Amino acid sequence: MIDDFAKDYLHTDLREIRDTVLRKLDGLSEYDVRRPLTSTGTNLLGLVKHLAVAESRYFGEVFGRPSPEPVPRWDDLDRRGTDMWATEHETREEVVDRYRRVWAHSDATIAALAVDSPGHVPWWPRPDVVLFTVLVHVLTETNRHAGHADVLREQLDGEVDAARRDAAFWADRRAEVERAARAADRRHGS
Numbered sequence: 001m002i003d004d005f006a007k008d009y010l011h012t013d014l015r016e017i018r019d020t021v022l023r024k025l026d027g028l029s030e031y032d033v034r035r036p037l038t039s040t041g042t043n044l045l046g047l048v049k050h051l052a053v054a055e056s057r058y059f060g061e062v063f064g065r066p067s068p069e070p071v072p073r074w075d076d077l078d079r080r081g082t083d084m085w086a087t088e089h090e091t092r093e094e095v096v097d098r099y100r101r102v103w104a105h106s107d108a109t110i111a112a113l114a115v116d117s118p119g120h121v122p123w124w125p126r127p128d129v130v131l132f133t134v135l136v137h138v139l140t141e142t143n144r145h146a147g148h149a150d151v152l153r154e155q156l157d158g159e160v161d162a163a164r165r166d167a168a169f170w171a172d173r174r175a176e177v178e179r180a181a182r183a184a185d186r187r188h189g190s
Contacts, residue, residue, distance in 0.1 A: 007115040010135040011107070017142045018103060021048060022096060024149040028156065034086055037152045044152050045095055046085040047145045052099040053083040054141060058134050059106035062119040067105050069098055110135065
């Protein structure tokens with residue numbers, strides 16, 4: 001009974017966070033979803049593309065259920081990192097649609113397998129896993145990148161989901177945090 005509960009709980013959370021990631025693209029121009037916003041080139045559409053590749057691997061080949069989507073081999077060092085950004089030839093719609101198709105394949109894998117079904121992750125130090133382990137890992141990874149997407153979106157246009165507060169609230173909060181940082185610097189020195 002706990003196995004079904006755990007699987008359903010994690011799967012529900014994964015579905016919700018996937019939607020959250022895609023909402024970060026809403027209302028932005030092609031340039032804004034693609035432009036590098038960190039020194040490493042991190043961008044919103046690249047996060048979506050990366051998550052599609054990761055899910056394809058984890059809920060596909062790890063469980064002997066290869067994704068119908070083409071996925072670069074995990075050990076192809078020449079391709080490493082190319083899933084973190086979209087080329088000018090890849091449309092936003094293609095990247096988003098690919099991610100949604102990957103969801104369908106991942107969801108089918110999750111539904112078909114028991115939470116203790118064995119899998120093999122050759123790029124992990126302890127490669128023998130079960131579905132539960134992979135569900136936790138993918139949920140964690142997706143949440144991590146959703147956090148990145150939150151920060152990137154806020155950098156672009158100030159959009160935040162947190163409690164749907166208005167701009168004045170966030171301006172006051174930022175000023176309060178700035179005051180505390182300056183006071184701590186004076187008090188503790190750097």
